[in-house]
Amino acid sequence: MDFKTYNKVFARNEFKSVVSGGRKFILLILIAIVSLWSIGFSSGASKYLKDKMDSPFVKFLNVDIPSKLAQKQSYIDELKKVMKQDSIVNGYDVHGVSFTSFNFISFYTNNSTSSKARKSETAKISMISPNDEMYVFMKSKGLFKNDQFVDFSVANYSIVVTEEYLNRLGYNDEYPAFLDFRFLGVGNEELSVPIGIAGIVSQLPNKCDILCTDDLFPHITNYTEFNILDPNASGHLNEYVIYTDKPIQGIKSDILELDPQGLEKQSIGSGNSYYVFPYDSNLSQEELDSELTKLLGSYQRIYNFNSVGQIADTTLSGVIYDQLIIEMSSLEQVNQLRKMMLGINTRFESLPSNHKKISLVIDMGVIESRNNFMTFNSVSKILSRVLVLISIGFIIVVLIQTLLQHINKNAKNIGTLKAFGMSNRIIGITYVLISFVIIGIVYLASVALLYLIADISTNAVLSLVRLDTGGEKLYDFTVLLTYLPFFTIFPLLIVALTIWLKIRNETPGDLIYER
Amino acid sequence: MSNPVYHIKDLACQYNGNSEPVLQIEELNLYEGEIVFFVGASGVGKSTLLETLGLMNNTIDFQKSGEFWFENKNSREDLREIWSRPEKDLSKFRQENLSFIFQSTNLFPNLSAFENVLLTQIVEGKSYDEAAQNAKSMIYRLFPNQRDRDEIVEDGKAIMELSGGQRQRLAFVRAAISKYAILLADEPTGNLDWWNAKNLIEILVDKVKSEDGVTVIVTHDIDLATEYGDRIVLIRKEFRDPKDESSSYGVLNSKGIFTRDQDNWKDYQDTSIIQSDLSKYLKDQLR
Numbered sequence: 001m002d003f004k005t006y007n008k009v010f011a012r013n014e015f016k017s018v019v020s021g022g023r024k025f026i027l028l029i030l031i032a033i034v035s036l037w038s039i040g041f042s043s044g045a046s047k048y049l050k051d052k053m054d055s056p057f058v059k060f061l062n063v064d065i066p067s068k069l070a071q072k073q074s075y076i077d078e079l080k081k082v083m084k085q086d087s088i089v090n091g092y093d094v095h096g097v098s099f100t101s102f103n104f105i106s107f108y109t110n111n112s113t114s115s116k117a118r119k120s121e122t123a124k125i126s127m128i129s130p131n132d133e134m135y136v137f138m139k140s141k142g143l144f145k146n147d148q149f150v151d152f153s154v155a156n157y158s159i160v161v162t163e164e165y166l167n168r169l170g171y172n173d174e175y176p177a178f179l180d181f182r183f184l185g186v187g188n189e190e191l192s193v194p195i196g197i198a199g200i201v202s203q204l205p206n207k208c209d210i211l212c213t214d215d216l217f218p219h220i221t222n223y224t225e226f227n228i229l230d231p232n233a234s235g236h237l238n239e240y241v242i243y244t245d246k247p248i249q250g251i252k253s254d255i256l257e258l259d260p261q262g263l264e265k266q267s268i269g270s271g272n273s274y275y276v277f278p279y280d281s282n283l284s285q286e287e288l289d290s291e292l293t294k295l296l297g298s299y300q301r302i303y304n305f306n307s308v309g310q311i312a313d314t315t316l317s318g319v320i321y322d323q324l325i326i327e328m329s330s331l332e333q334v335n336q337l338r339k340m341m342l343g344i345n346t347r348f349e350s351l352p353s354n355h356k357k358i359s360l361v362i363d364m365g366v367i368e369s370r371n372n373f374m375t376f377n378s379v380s381k382i383l384s385r386v387l388v389l390i391s392i393g394f395i396i397v398v399l400i401q402t403l404l405q406h407i408n409k410n411a412k413n414i415g416t417l418k419a420f421g422m423s424n425r426i427i428g429i430t431y432v433l434i435s436f437v438i439i440g441i442v443y444l445a446s447v448a449l450l451y452l453i454a455d456i457s458t459n460a461v462l463s464l465v466r467l468d469t470g471g472e473k474l475y476d477f478t479v480l481l482t483y484l485p486f487f488t489i490f491p492l493l494i495v496a497l498t499i500w501l502k503i504r505n506e507t508p509g510d511l512i513y514e515r
Numbered sequence: 516m517s518n519p520v521y522h523i524k525d526l527a528c529q530y531n532g533n534s535e536p537v538l539q540i541e542e543l544n545l546y547e548g549e550i551v552f553f554v555g556a557s558g559v560g561k562s563t564l565l566e567t568l569g570l571m572n573n574t575i576d577f578q579k580s581g582e583f584w585f586e587n588k589n590s591r592e593d594l595r596e597i598w599s600r601p602e603k604d605l606s607k608f609r610q611e612n613l614s615f616i617f618q619s620t621n622l623f624p625n626l627s628a629f630e631n632v633l634l635t636q637i638v639e640g641k642s643y644d645e646a647a648q649n650a651k652s653m654i655y656r657l658f659p660n661q662r663d664r665d666e667i668v669e670d671g672k673a674i675m676e677l678s679g680g681q682r683q684r685l686a687f688v689r690a691a692i693s694k695y696a697i698l699l700a701d702e703p704t705g706n707l708d709w710w711n712a713k714n715l716i717e718i719l720v721d722k723v724k725s726e727d728g729v730t731v732i733v734t735h736d737i738d739l740a741t742e743y744g745d746r747i748v749l750i751r752k753e754f755r756d757p758k759d760e761s762s763s764y765g766v767l768n769s770k771g772i773f774t775r776d777q778d779n780w781k782d783y784q785d786t787s788i789i790q791s792d793l794s795k796y797l798k799d800q801l802r
Binding site: 001002004005006008009010013014016017410412413415416417418419420421422423424425504507508509510512513515 | 530562566569571572573574602603606607608609610611613614615617619621623625626630633634635637638639640641642643646693
């Protein structure tokens with residue numbers, strides 16, 4: 001049979017005849033939209049939850065330390081001791097504790113990114129020691145995504161930043177070597193300082209955007225005359241730092257070729273696309289700058305930090321730890337730990353009685369959100385599967401009803417075709433293909449409409465149930481492809497079987513003379 | 516006379532569930548190149564005969580039936596057994612050997628007039644261009660009016676817009692342009708005026724004589740049958756119980772077969788009958 005001609009003359013007209021008066025097919029599309037939406041929503045919610053569950057920091061609990069207590073170093077020291085007692089470590093599954101502080105500051109896109117408009121975004125920045133348990137945990141889990149990750153112990157004046165924060169700054173598909181930090185230095189001089197990026201991660205605990213060392217933290221949150229970032233301050237770093245996005249090897253060889261008086265070229269260390277090297281302090285600042293600018297002029301940023309060693313201790317003494325981070329071995333005892341922490345200050349005999357009454361509250365938000373999402377996820381999964389079954393069932397019923405009605409109505413025509421020698425196989429294939437096209441149109445139309453409305457409707461539902469995904473798109477389109485076989489093959493098999501049973505024993509005479 | 520295309524002997528035809536045959540055929544042979552008219556009163560089994568010959572229904576009572584053969588240059592088929600073979604064999608046989616003109620035309624209302632006439636050739640596997648070319652040449656012979664032809668061929672006129680006569684001519688075109696050994700026509704001229712009926716039958720006669728097919732026509736038009744038939748087969752009504760009208764059945768035997776003998780006719784005893792007498796006799800039988 002010439003199928004092109006067959007399609008042109010018969011199958012296409014038959015398709016039009018089957019779908020004529022297509023109100024029921026609009027209904028099919030609506031049903032499919034509802035079920036496909038529920039599938040995408042359920043899958044998206046499931047993935048979102050999985051991300052939450054997979055968060056490496058899910059076992060890190062945050063406890064805000066009220067400012068009255070945070071300012072007392074003796075309290076922090078004592079709290080550190082108490083939290084490491086065996087009764088707490090073993091009784092509540094505590095793996096370790098650390099102290100931190102956080103603040104909100106702005107960073108700018110760096111100067112070298114000429115194609116980007118200069119942009120700044122506020123970041124929640126948290127402090128961490130290179131020996132801190134959480135930092136060690138992050139390294140052990142391999143959470144750093146950039147190939148040229150540098151340990152804080154080497155690059156202690158750099159930052160770890162989240163991809164999401166870089167996205168907000170406009171770095172969508174690139175990892176910059178550094179960000180710019182702007183502040184008013186000595187004499188209110190407006191300064192812009194490059195801060196190297198040591199590591200890039202997917203997320204940080206406590207919704208932080210940036211982690212920095214306890215060396216750097218006080219200098220970007222609290223400007224003093226000892227600020228090492230300020231070249232005019234007395235505590236400026238005694239090192240040159242070249243920031244660049246150029247490949248390491250090229251820069252290294254360039255620098256090794258330099259021979260300015262006083263540069264110790266053998267001791268060049270490499271960072272995350274930036275280089276730190278000491279210089280002879282006998283060389284005047286102007287001479288060194290001039291030499292470097294002449295020889296390294298092709299690099300985007302050259303910066304000189306002076307005398308960090310002289311002021312480090314003085315500066316660090318000003319750090320206030322306002323947050324306790326508890327790393328749990330498991331979350332089974334978390335509710336008991338929460339209760340215990342509420343009254344933990346009563347254990348400190350040296351505290352005044354009014355301070356003993358201050359409670360330390362564990363932030364249970366992440367855990368509660370996780371529990372809510374688990375419930376929500378289970379319900380939405382069940383609901384979506386039920387809807388899928390109803391939808392597929394509905395498609396099957398409507399298709400079979402429509403096709404059988406059509407076949408009964410056109411029994412004489414089908415009998416005539418059989419009388420002229422058309423086989424049951426060709427007739428069956430024709431109606432299965434018609435069903436396939438109908439299902440395809442229903443599926444594609446549903447997906448196309450969902451493409452337009454999925455995000456809006458998902459957000460509407462999320463706001464109804466008061467769930468916040470932090471702007472993350474929840475609807476998962478990719479899962480729709482995996483359901484395509486269920487929406488096509490299964491109904492088509494049922495339709496094919498039904499049509500086969502209908503026509504296989506019908507003779508042309510029975511159909512033509514309607515016996 | 517050449518070998519028969521169809522050879523039937525002692526065939527009892529019935530429908531499922533009926534214990535008694537509705538048509539009894541003692542002997543019938545259909546030969547290449549002849550037009551055979553079947554006549555008989557209403558309810559005598561003419562449609563049953565067409566369904567049996569056209570393999571539209573398995574009406575053969577195997578317990579009581581003798582022989583039912585199809586034969587052509589390439590093969591010989593025992594048609595009593597064809598119903599027990601796979602459906603594709605039956606379809607292939609129908610497609611290669613049979614064509615039909617139905618009393619109610621059985622044109623497809625959801626196809627245009629021209630698409631309708633292409634169907635049989637599409638089943639045969641012809642390309643659109645070839646099918647369209649064949650259809651056009653036959654349409655031109657049956658629709659002498661240029662405007663009618665254009666409306667069908669060029670304008671895609673719908674079936675519902677055609678008159679009964681036009682539909683009948685289209686049904687004829689659809690059947691006649693297909694490749695067949697036996698064309699089975701049920702009242703093909705019922706809705707046509709004399710001129711169109713005559714034109715249609717003459718085209719059919721030309722085709723039968725030139726292509727050696729067999730044409731079987733069931734009709735009530737005795738004048739047409741005596742004018743153009745090579746043979747006329749009268750199916751008689753008989754009763755198993757003379758007192759019971761519902762016990763009737765059709766009988767097709769040699770006594771009802773009349774063969775053309777130049778301008779006259781011969782009955783089974785070779786007695787010559789003039790055409791007007793045969794016509795009168797058959798009309799009396801149909802009353």
